[in-house]
Amino acid sequence: MQDSPLDSQSPKQAETVFFGKEMSHWGWIANILGLTFLAVISVAFVWIMSSLPRVEGRVPARGMEYSASITRDDAGIPHITARSGHDAYFAMGWIHAQDRLWQMELQRRIGAGRLAEIVGEAGLKSDRFMRTLGLYRLAQGSLAQLDDPTREALRAYTEGVNAWIDDNRHRLPPEFLLLGFWPEPWNPADSLVWGRMMALQLTADWRDEALRGKLAGRIPAKRLAELWPEATDSPITVAAGLIDKVLATLPETAQPHLASNIVAISGKRSASGAPVLANDPHLPFQAPSLWYLLSVEAPGLRLTGAMVPGIPFHLIGHNGRMAWGTTTTHADTVDLFVENVVGDSSYQNGKGALPFAERQEVIAVKDGQPETLTVRETRHGPVLSELKAGQKDAQVIALKSTALEPDDRTAQGLYRLGRAVDWRSFVGALADFHAPVQNFAYADQTGNIGFITAGRVPLRVKGDGFSPAAGWTNAGDWTGWVPFAKMPQSLNPKSGTIVNANNQVVGAKYPYRLTTRWPEPYRARRFDELLEDQTKLDGTMLRSMQMDAQSVAARELKELLEVPDTLSPQATQAAKMIAAWDGGMGQDRPEPLIFNAWVDKLWTRILADELGEDMASMRAVRPTTLGEILTVNRHWCDDTTTEAAESCDDLVAQTLESAVSELAAKYPGKSATEWRWGDVHQARFAHPVLSRVPILRNLSDSQVPSDGDDFTINRGTFVPGQFTQVHGAGLRVVFDLADLNKSTFALATGQSGNPLSRHYRDLLARWQINDGVTITKPAEGSASISLEPSY
Numbered sequence: 024m025q026d027s028p029l030d031s032q033s034p035k036q037a038e039t040v041f042f043g044k045e046m047s048h049w050g051w052i053a054n055i056l057g058l059t060f061l062a063v064i065s066v067a068f069v070w071i072m073s074s075l076p077r078v079e080g081r082v083p084a085r086g087m088e089y090s091a092s093i094t095r096d097d098a099g100i101p102h103i104t105a106r107s108g109h110d111a112y113f114a115m116g117w118i119h120a121q122d123r124l125w126q127m128e129l130q131r132r133i134g135a136g137r138l139a140e141i142v143g144e145a146g147l148k149s150d151r152f153m154r155t156l157g158l159y160r161l162a163q164g165s166l167a168q169l170d171d172p173t174r175e176a177l178r179a180y181t182e183g184v185n186a187w188i189d190d191n192r193h194r195l196p197p198e199f200l201l202l203g204f205w206p207e208p209w210n211p212a213d214s215l216v217w218g219r220m221m222a223l224q225l226t227a228d229w230r231d232e233a234l235r236g237k238l239a240g241r242i243p244a245k246r247l248a249e250l251w252p253e254a255t256d257s258p259i260t261v262a263a264g265l266i267d268k269v270l271a272t273l274p275e276t277a278q279p280h281l282a283s284n285i286v287a288i289s290g291k292r293s294a295s296g297a298p299v300l301a302n303d304p305h306l307p308f309q310a311p312s313l314w315y316l317l318s319v320e321a322p323g324l325r326l327t328g329a330m331v332p333g334i335p336f337h338l339i340g341h342n343g344r345m346a347w348g349t350t351t352t353h354a355d356t357v358d359l360f361v362e363n364v365v366g367d368s369s370y371q372n373g374k375g376a377l378p379f380a381e382r383q384e385v386i387a388v389k390d391g392q393p394e395t396l397t398v399r400e401t402r403h404g405p406v407l408s409e410l411k412a413g414q415k416d417a418q419v420i421a422l423k424s425t426a427l428e429p430d431d432r433t434a435q436g437l438y439r440l441g442r443a444v445d446w447r448s449f450v451g452a453l454a455d456f457h458a459p460v461q462n463f464a465y466a467d468q469t470g471n472i473g474f475i476t477a478g479r480v481p482l483r484v485k486g487d488g489f490s491p492a493a494g495w496t497n498a499g500d501w502t503g504w505v506p507f508a509k510m511p512q513s514l515n516p517k518s519g520t521i522v523n524a525n526n527q528v529v530g531a532k533y534p535y536r537l538t539t540r541w542p543e544p545y546r547a548r549r550f551d552e553l554l555e556d557q558t559k560l561d562g563t564m565l566r567s568m569q570m571d572a573q574s575v576a577a578r579e580l581k582e583l584l585e586v587p588d589t590l591s592p593q594a595t596q597a598a599k600m601i602a603a604w605d606g607g608m609g610q611d612r613p614e615p616l617i618f619n620a621w622v623d624k625l626w627t628r629i630l631a632d633e634l635g636e637d638m639a640s641m642r643a644v645r646p647t648t649l650g651e652i653l654t655v656n657r658h659w660c661d662d663t664t665t666e667a668a669e670s671c672d673d674l675v676a677q678t679l680e681s682a683v684s685e686l687a688a689k690y691p692g693k694s695a696t697e698w699r700w701g702d703v704h705q706a707r708f709a710h711p712v713l714s715r716v717p718i719l720r721n722l723s724d725s726q727v728p729s730d731g732d733d734f735t736i737n738r739g740t741f742v743p744g745q746f747t748q749v750h751g752a753g754l755r756v757v758f759d760l761a762d763l764n765k766s767t768f769a770l771a772t773g774q775s776g777n778p779l780s781r782h783y784r785d786l787l788a789r790w791q792i793n794d795g796v797t798i799t800k801p802a803e804g805s806a807s808i809s810l811e812p813s814y
Contacts, residue, residue: 030304043231076121078806086182091511094807098796099774103319111321113155116183117398123332123776125196129205130333133276134216135159141202141388149274154384155398155405162215177211177604177636180335184209198712214257214334219431222426222451222458223277223301229357234640236491237266242427247545253540262418270409283350285464287472288569289519297761299465301565302348303752305738310708311776315766318798326441327798336437346758350523354460354480355538356425358493360403370401371495425458425479433457439814446473454476454507455507462523468760474521475512480505480537489539505535522550542649545734569755570793576646578606583632583653586676594683610701610728624678632663639688642743699727703746708772723778767795
């Protein structure tokens with residue numbers, strides 16, 4: 024036998040041969056480390072790839088009563104066929120966990136105030152806020168308020184989630200590997216807490232309440248009324264800095280995110296003679312999308328539509344007989360109360376005093392020491408101003424919200440909603456829908472269309488609820504709710520159409536106050552323009568309307584932006600382009616970019632001197648307010664920090680010059696006609712964890728050019744000054760009651776939450792042009808899993 028090269032080497036030699044080359048001792052070490060690194064990477068790769076969902080075969084599942092099938096279509100949308108209601112909800116929990124467990128984990132940790140356990144100090148702000156409100160404790164307590172069928176559905180869903188977790192600890196999503204922890208068992212409260220979070224996020228006026236109360240200390244009442252003309256109450260005096268403490272407690276996870284569109288067309292105005300219903304809910308963009316599409320069939324249960332993983336009920340969908348969708352009402356369901364502190368542990372109540380209720384919250388912090396938070400509560404709710412017992416501050420601020428009511432039965436309303444068979448049972452189900460307040464549109468196969476606002480809206484002793492209330496009086500106290508029977512509703516209106524784009528849902532003679540400040544009605548007005556005199560409407564036409572990018576707000580506001588003839592040639596050209604523009608916010612046009620850059624600078628220039636550091640809270644342009652300033656309240660244009668008196672005409676011209684100059688620098692060598700809105704206005708879908716890792720960001724995040732602004736039907740809400748779209752219609756649905764199988768669903772990103780899956784972003788291109796998928800029972804031979812009872 025021939026000797027190997029290694030055999031021929033002298034033992035005294037300092038080198039050895041490896042792969043035919045001589046290697047030093049350090050070379051050996053380097054190779055061992057390299058091989059170890061490759062082995063670790065290989066194991067990690069195999070572990071991560073194993074997290075991709077299994078889509079075929081038999082799977083034993085402890086807790087199933089009978090076998091059930093989960094069959095996926097080409098888009099990864101599951102269709103569940105079960106032989107009992109229990110197994111249907113079990114299978115929903117199982118498939119949600121398989122596709123979106125990380126999303127579910129993040130949602131429940133936010134709601135429970137347990138983010139810092141996995142991300143460290145970065146999660147403390149959110150945890151402090153959520154622990155102060157006690158949302159998770161309330162969710163645990165509200166389970167007992169639900170009827171038996173709803174509790175059983177939640178328990179079966181919980182069993183399904185836990186069955187997947189128990190059997191797939193080696194197939195967890197990659198986020199668990201990166202952060203180094205394993206999921207705890209799911210609980211029904213994990214499903215219920217999301218609704219309470221949404222009840223906070225889907226009301227925005229309390230932040231304006233806080234800001235208005237703060238500004239009252241330095242801006243005259245008359246000027247304040249010009250910013251908020253709807254308010255009728257004068258703000259009370261609040262201790263300096265107290266509002267800042269409240270605003271500082273508000274984490275991104277609790278920021279308000281509002282909007283949505285809905286249109287229902289009766290048979291007399293449709294091409295088929297049957298109703299058509301279109302809905303596109305507007306919420307912050309994320310990767311994966313908040314929404315998850317699913318179809319399920321079981322005895323007494325047939326549902327198709329959009330769910331939020333972690334919640335076992337369809338929020339938008341159809342049940343074979345009727346379809347429904349939702350928009351946000353913007354009802355005033357949160358109030359702030361200023362409380363006078365008495366001594367160390369009490370607060371004023373009339374002429375007497377009441378003791379603060381206190382509890383301790385211990386927040387675990389990854390790689391850090393646990394933090395103990397002392398939470399104080401008044402009769403109006405938890406104290407937000409981050410004050411602890413023993414401090415000598417004269418006042419604190421407490422928050423009262425329908426999200427904090429212990430007897431919330433919204434889950435029960437959703438359970439019953441999916442089983443409604445007609446308008447009467449639909450309305451009956453919504454009597455249990457408590458928070459958040461939502462507008463529901465309805466259409467059924469017998470030809471009816473309807474609209475109803477559901478949820479608890481407080482009745483107050485006195486006042487409009489749009490200013491912090493004096494807690495030591497009873498003036499702002501809640502005395503009950505607007506009666507459900509008196510909430511706005513309509514069945515088969517004579518117009519044959521129902522439209523809501525978060526615009527006002529009641530007239531001047533309505534006897535109750537749902538809110539003080541309604542959103543500006545530009546999107547609803549644009550719908551009215553498109554629907555006027557239209558007959559023979561169909562799903563294709565409604566899908567086209569959902570993509571409409573005409574901005575009524577821009578169309579009206581641009582007429583007020585008059586500029587002199589003395590501008591630079593480039594600014595003069597831009598002004599002429601805007602004057603001839605029709606207000607269309609198409610991504611391939613230059614005018615939306617010029618207009619939004621211009622108006623953004625103008626709005627900031629007008630208000631920044633009066634608002635100072637609080638300008639950030641009013642950074643987004645309010646077209647109605649800006650229009651009033653340019654035509655009536657022109658004194659706002661004078662800069663209070665200078666001796667000279669500036670006019671609105673001065674600011675309009677100066678901000679156009681500034682905007683055009685910056686755009687020219689951004690696009691050197693291009694004329695204004697070559698600039699494009701879509702270059703900066705791009706819909707961004709960012710993963711909450713992976714987007715923070717540079718190497719993984721390209722794998723997890725998506726960004727595509729998009730149309731629209733904050734006031735177009737195809738909503739394109741953007742970061743002020745940056746113009747990246749961060750909010751809009753992550754889901755667009757059109758239900759065709761002539762044939763519900765032809766209903767379409769355009770979902771941003773895709774069904775899977777795993778960036779390695781082909782279904783992570785495969786629907787994004789179709790969403791971009793509103794080419795929705797249909798959801799029908801997959802054909803024979805499609806990928807299918809059979810969940811089998813295991814004992």
